[in-house]
Amino acid sequence: MIGKLKGTVDEIGEDHVVIDVHGVGYVAHCGARTLGALPGPGEAVTLFIETYVREDMLRLYGFASEIERAWFRLLQNVQGVGSKVALAILGTLSTGELASAIALQDKAMVSRAPGVGPKVAARIVIELKDKAPAFAGAQDAPSMGLKRNLGDGLAPAAITDAVSALTNLGYSREQAATAVSAALKGAGEDPSSATLIRLGLRELSRG
Numbered sequence: 001m002i003g004k005l006k007g008t009v010d011e012i013g014e015d016h017v018v019i020d021v022h023g024v025g026y027v028a029h030c031g032a033r034t035l036g037a038l039p040g041p042g043e044a045v046t047l048f049i050e051t052y053v054r055e056d057m058l059r060l061y062g063f064a065s066e067i068e069r070a071w072f073r074l075l076q077n078v079q080g081v082g083s084k085v086a087l088a089i090l091g092t093l094s095t096g097e098l099a100s101a102i103a104l105q106d107k108a109m110v111s112r113a114p115g116v117g118p119k120v121a122a123r124i125v126i127e128l129k130d131k132a133p134a135f136a137g138a139q140d141a142p143s144m145g146l147k148r149n150l151g152d153g154l155a156p157a158a159i160t161d162a163v164s165a166l167t168n169l170g171y172s173r174e175q176a177a178t179a180v181s182a183a184l185k186g187a188g189e190d191p192s193s194a195t196l197i198r199l200g201l202r203e204l205s206r207g
Contacts, residue, residue, distance in 0.1 A: 028062030031091025
């Protein structure tokens with residue numbers, strides 16, 4: 001099994017890249033985001049690989065990170081999601097956006113991916129809800145609990161009001177939830193919505 005390819009970019013196609021590893025060209029099928037982030041031909045590249053072996057086919061799927069590959073595997077546990085749809089989702093949403101969409105039960109965000117209808121999007125956010133935090137990645141982990149509570153309607157009123165206020169100011173719900181989550185660390189016990197808004201804006205200004 002091939003788990004990782006380290007070589008140089010030989011050719012970039014519409015849905016794949018050819019990686020030259022010591023004179024051998026490996027074709028790795030990738031999502032749009034991964035393809036868009038690749039360096040030019042002749043440049044060094046490393047891709048994490050998922051190898052699919054069938055009776056009449058050997059296919060490699062390439063990912064920029066291990067967490068992206070893990071999401072690719074996880075998504076296919078949902079009925080109606082095969083490799084093509086999983087790749088389309090990861091080509092449309094970053095792993096952080098996907099984790100946030102699942103935590104917030106945002107079916108509309110998931111259905112932005114080509115080939116993902118409302119029913120499949122609903123199954124993804126419902127069936128993977130409890131698994132999203134584990135696959136969010138370290139940078140998203142601090143805010144996942146809050147995002148999950150917001151999605152469930154369990155967050156305290158001050159937090160909900162603060163997220164709503166920041167959203168009304170033009171920030172995305174994910175940005176607002178992440179900022180409020182960071183603000184909670186220095187807000188003391190039982191902070192008011194005004195305090196969370198102020199600290200949340202401070203966090204957002206740093207970005």
